[in-house]
Amino acid sequence: MSEGAPTLREFLDAWDLFRDPVITGMCAGLLLGYLGVFIVLRRMVFVSAALSQAAALGVSLTFLADVLGLLPKSLAEPVGGALLFALGAMAFFMRNTEKFRLTREGLLGLGYLLGASGAVLVGDRITQEAHDVSAILFGPGVVVRTVDFYLTVGTAAVLLPLHLLMQRGLIFTSFDEQSARVQRLPVARLNFFLFLSIGVAVAFTTHAIGAMSVFAFSVLPAMTALALSHRLGLVLILSPALGLACGGGGYLLAFLYRFPVGASQTMLACACCGIAMLVAAVRNRD
Template identity: 45%
Template sequence: MITFGEFLHSYFLWRDPMLVGAAAGAICGLLGVYVVLRRIIFVSAALTQVSSFGVALTFYIEGLGLGALSAAVHPFALSIGLTVAAAVFFALKKDYSRISREGIIGFGFLVASAAVVILGDRITKGSHDIASILFGSAVVVAPEDVYIIPSIAIAVGAILLIYMKDFVFVSFDEESARLFKYPVRALNAGLMVMIAVVAAAATRALGALPVFAFLALPPLAALYFTERLKLVFILSAAMGVLSAVLGYFFSFVLSLPTGASMAMCACVFFIAGLSWREVRKRV
């Protein structure tokens, strides 16, 4: 076990991954409020798996040794492309001919998960990377992620802030929004694309497990803590940041797998929120 002093002295090791984790935690926490309120938690799970599949597919294509084609496929671009395509499909296609929307999303989740495992089995060179992507066991992040993830977080955060009234309106009462000639399809698709971009970028940097946890647990906890919508957004983003930072800290000092440690911290916030609600009900 590492002492707190040793941890502080090792700042050059944890500074970048913690910054990336905090940025991902904040923006996942914000977007996650819409994920939870729209009851599409399973969509975020499916998207993180599709994103993992995109990265695994890139490793696989690289392993095929197809020369220029393999070199041309950028892991991030392929992952983001597949995830955005899946998100737009989930957002716009609501009628699946007698099959529920949840059924199709479940199908997408299972296909992507199975494909990642199958591809992982075929990639000996990148098997460790596949495990990192799935469970977020990597303790370091790629240098470009230090710029990519915070930039995406700032851009998505700005869009969410500018169009907050509109995203809340469309999520709460889509019928009235259509009646008022709001661009409902564009807003729905935009929200899903933002979830996809954030999920794809954050999954590649941190792993599918913590990203799914950040999208679901901080917003759920925030909804237990407060009944004010604006405060739900603030609390959720704050708990996303704290889950990432504390998760990385405990991972560092206790030598725990990073992604699991971050997800566990998010679980602690959820349990705290649930307990708070139960206590408040009894008082």
């Protein structure tokens, strides 16, 4: 590599080194971009933020348990902790909130703060793995672990076809749940599938690309697509495509300008959303 600013040619020359993290970012963006349409339409954008923080806490606690020798080495797998805590948090958020005399937004705020503060507090006690905890919260460095690469690509490869298969039912259930129930659609099972897939996707991708990028990809591409298009069918194509582009493009920007990867991916998604909002505002003025 030259001593000046990195170039696109250098990036392409070193493609073998960057291939896995770029593909991981793109697959995460693709999957979360698709799921994000349902997250935004159901007005639960903070679900993915709270889940990614819960996953981060799960990872931190797995590290801590490993350091303290509370778990056998074979079970001290951070991804397992992420999955356990993300699914546990999802089950908590799906509960009827009325019995707590709280709104769902309130519970999500509680979950987010519990996960974020817990991850920082636990990270403070495991200085050797502080870098790993920081990577989960703010995005990883240049490389991804092989297990994260395969988990992210595999999750996208399994969940996206299943979602396409259930698309009609999920759209109807999201738009008009009561009518869907009257028409005897399996609403509870469809909702369970949606929430389970969000929990699994967030858990695995948080460990691979970091909580910030996960939140960004599960909200911003869908918002961008909704601002640009009045057709749900197009939104469901545009949003994952934008997620994919931001996942790869953000990585490239991070390389070219020596930025942290997670922040670059998030900023690129924010820029797309900002442009889409301007376009929508101009269109509406006309």
